[in-house]
Amino acid sequence: MPEITLPDGSVKTFPGPVTAAEVAASIGAGLAKAALGCRVDGRLRDLSTRLEADCRLELVTEKKRSGELDPDAIWLLRHSAAHVMAEAIIKLVPGVELVYGPPVENGFFYDLRLPEGLALSSNEFAAIEQEMAGVIAADRPFRRVELDAEAGLARVRAERNKYKIDNAERALSGHRHDAREAEAPDAPQVTLSFYATGEPGRDFEDLCGGPHLPSTGRIGAFKLMSLASSYWHGDADSDRLLRVYGTAFFRKEDLASHLERLDEARRRDHRVIGQRQRLFVIDELVGQGLVLWTPEGSILRQELQSFISTELTRQGYKQVFTPHIGKLGLYRQSGHYPYYIDSQYPPLVERETTEALAEEGASCAELTRRLTTGEVDGYLLKPMNCPHHIRIFASRPHSYRDLPVRLAEFGTVYRWEQSGELNGMVRVRGFTQDDAHLFCSEDQVADEIRGCLGLVRTVLGTLGLDSYRVRVGLRDLDSGKYTGSADVWDKAEEACRAAARTLGVPFTEEPGEAAFYGPKIDFVVRDAIGREWQLGTVQVDYNLPERFDLSYVGRDNQKHRPVMIHRAPFGSMERFCGVLIEHFAGAFPTWLAPEQVRVLPVAERSAAYAAQVHAALREAGVRAVLDDSDERLQGRIRDAAEERVPYMAIVGPRDAEAGTVSVRARGIQKDLGALPLDDFVAAVAAEIATRGARRVTERFEAAPAAVS
RNA sequence: GCCACCCUAGCUCAGUUGGGAGAGCAACUGAUUCGUAAUCAGUAGGUCGCCGGUUCGAGUCCGGCGGGUGGCUCCA
Missing domain, CATH: 3.10.20.30 (Beta-grasp domain)
Structure with missing residues (x-):
């Protein structure tokens, strides 16, 4: 009862x-x-x-009683849609073996193995979707069939699909990789369940833990999205599977708005905007993942660097410059070579050495061996700036009174990222970190971390990236891969934690995410359309000072080991600018905009005055461009608007007469009115100097339409 | 790196079963001189990513390479 x-x-x-x-x-x-x-x-x-x-x-409905969507409902929907898709694909492509089809963040996928020689392309999506629509229209119930382990296994084995056999065995041994329920990861099942989309024995059935919707008719809207490949068990050495992605919603409107969000993200794609606004190019002759900054993009980067530099100077950092390469021995000592050898460009070896090796008939393997041992030396494109900065620190004796020593550099590093990882500006092979290394005593660590976080707060705040969180990466207590003693680690982790707390933003602690030499703090920012980006990081390091035998003289006249803090709060200029392009959708705040004001004479007879306005703006340091082409004014306004120029200064005979400019601001589709030329120049200059704290548009808010 | 897909003018793209390489925008020239989101006309522009193969004939079919996209895997 x-x-x-x-x-x-x-x-x-x-x-x-x-x-x-x-x-x-x-x-x-x-x-x-x-x-x-x-x-x-x-x-x-x-x-x-x-x-x-x-x-x-609790009964699960589309929305909870509080009115918000129930994530379990959408999970059921998408899990069920995955089954419907699998059925459709099997019907259209006989011989397909199903592997694994879970719901994911924005939809679902099904991994499958196609019969030898067969391919599936997105051209077939329409046919699959049509087949799915039929199953959904039939509103077939999902029926669970549960068998005891033995009977279930026998049944799966009879299907001769090794992937499903594996799934069943893993489920019975407690390794359910599609585990969602809290009970799951280590509780072996004693039964196996199958879900029939309709009548067991007659309709499509799939080994599946469930649960599912009551029936296919509840799938209101769905769409196949893309094809990709995946590895079985995520293992690169295992079978390659075809992954078909789809998404599903309860309502057509929700699918439509989901697709609209994807479109919005695509419109903001920094690769698209970067090309349209000519901010950067990646040229195949130069090389994959190597960014060429155009004049326009360079302004953006330079403005950011200047801003960050100003803040660094304010915080007592010293800027340094170091070369892009260094001798291999430096990186052997730091441990970067050969430990990270797979993610470095290969070493540069002197010509005479290569020739001697060739004469000797040495193999590549032999060369690699000698490079590792140091029998052969060479140079490495630097994968990190720290070794160079360490050598600057070590180049003179230090007293405790000097500490902390803060060496900053916009340092360009090169890493051999896998080609499949490269992505526009946000994942590249050569990039410039806003790097710095702080050499301090142990009791200064917490303050220094706080200083880094303050810098992040200032810069992100100015850019309107107000929403960000922090991940504190701690060591995994069960692992022995870390250097340094437990009490030092405890101290460093507590310093990170304490610093994160003072930030006043959400933070999570993630054991096992520390670098091998120390704990770290990562910044994850959320952009204007809600996507998260991992930008910078602060890392506490007890390892490299040891490796390079760094020291300072303490109050006690004894040598002491400094602690290093590595920090690149914005990651790299490439990634940071890429994220900003998407965040602003190309409509940069005036201080960052490559072009700040476009001067538009109404017609040729106002050309002389327009030139005067243009000159006055440039004189004041404003990046102004004069468009005196003989397009009609409407056309030129449209061009400027599409190029996202923050302000247009439109001048005609009336303005020339009165010494004014008529102002249009980006995003406001009307003439704001006229301002005296000097006022306008001063207002633009002030907006730039204050990085947007004051705005030209304020001049029109007090008295809108004062001048028509 | 792996898998799938893609690569046609500066950009966005069309090119049907293998048979004349196209459009819009941009560029250039000319006309137009105009007060707030596209003035009109004309001209020029292509080794159809590269190399090889099949074919009487390849943008189209096949193979290799390069580059890109989406994933997988990685990310000091």
Whole structure:
């Protein structure tokens, strides 16, 4: 006689086992119709689940009672859509072996193995979608079939699909990789479940832990998105699978708005905007992942660097410059070579050495060996700036009174990223970090970390990237891969934690995410359309000072080991600018905009005055461009608007007469009115100097339409 | 690196079963001189990514290479 406790605290008693669906029906017809699944004692289950014992029951509907979407509902929907897609694909491509089809953040995928010699292309999506639409229109129920382990395994084995056999074996041994329920990871199942999309024995059936929607008809809208490949078990040495991505929603409008969001992201893509606004190019003759900054993009970067430099100077950093390469021995000592050998450009070896080796008939393997041992020396494109900065620190004796020593450099480093990882400006092979290394005593670590965080706050705040969080990467206590003693680590981790707390932004602690030489703090910023980007990092390092035997003389006249802090709060100029392009969708704040004001004479007879306005702006340090082409004014306004120029100064005979300019501001589709030329120049200059704290548009807010 | 897909004018793209290489925008020239999101006309522009193959004939079919996109895997 189960007693069912509902979320409102009420208890319903039934004379015998009931299904969740029946409980829903006993509450109301509306709920019975809306119910998609249920949570039994917090675990997501089918609506058809039989409740035999006392439990807490929550019925899952599209929206929670509070009105927000229930993530479990969308999970059920997408998991079910994955089954429908699998059925459609199997029907259209006989011989396909299904592997694994879970819901994911924005949809679902199904991994499959195509028969030898067969390919699937996105051209076939329409046919698959049509097939799926048929299954959905038929509104077939999802039926769970549960077999004991032996019978279930026998059945899966009979299908001769090694992937599903593996899935079944893993489920029975507790390794369910599609685990969602809290109970899951290590609780072996004692049964295997299959889900039929319709009638067991007649319709499509798939080994699956469930749960699912009551029926296919609940899938309101879906779309196949893309094809990709994946590895079985995520293992590069294992089978390659074809992954078909799709997404599904309860309503067509939700799918439409999802697609609209994707479009918006595509419109903001820094590669698209970067090309349209000519901010950077990546040229295949120069090389993959190597960014060429155009004059326009260079302004953006230079403005950011100047801003950051100003803040660094304010915080007592000293700027340095170091070369792009260094001798291999330097990196052997730091440990970067050969430990990270796979992610470095190969070493440069002197010509005579190469020739001697060739004469000797040495193999590549032999060369590599000698480079590693130091029998052969060479140069390395620097993968990090720290060794160079360390040598600057070591070039003179230091007293405790000097500390902290803060060496900053916009340092360009080169890393051999896998070609498949490269992405526009945000994942590249040569990039300039806003790097600095702080050499300090142990008791200065916390303050120095706080200083780094302050810098981040200032810069991100100015850019309107107000939403960001912090990840504190701590060591994994069970692993021995770290250098340094436990108490030093404890101190460093506590310093990171304490510093993160003072930031006043959300932070998470992630054990196992520390660098091998120390804990770190990563910054993850959220851009204007809600995407997260990992930018910079602050890392505490006890290892390199040891390796380079760094020291300072303490108050006690003894040598002491400094602690190093590595910090690149914005990661790299490439990634940071790429993120900013997307954040601003190319509409940069005036201080960053490559072109700040466009001067537009109404017609040729105003050319002389326009030239005067142009000159006055340039004189004041404003990046102004004069467009005196004989396009009509409308056309030139359109051009400037599309190029996202912050301000247009439109001048005609009336302005020439009165010594004014008529102002248009980006994003405001009208003439704001006229300002005296000097006022306008001063207002633009002030907006630039204050990095947007004061704005030209303020001049028009007090008295809108003062001048028409 | 791996898998799938893609590569046609400066940009965005069309090119049907293998048979004349196209459009819009940009550029250039001329006309137009105009007060707030596209003035009109004309001209020029291509080794159809590169190399090889099949074919009487290849942008189109096949193979190799290069580059890109989406994923996977990685990211000091």
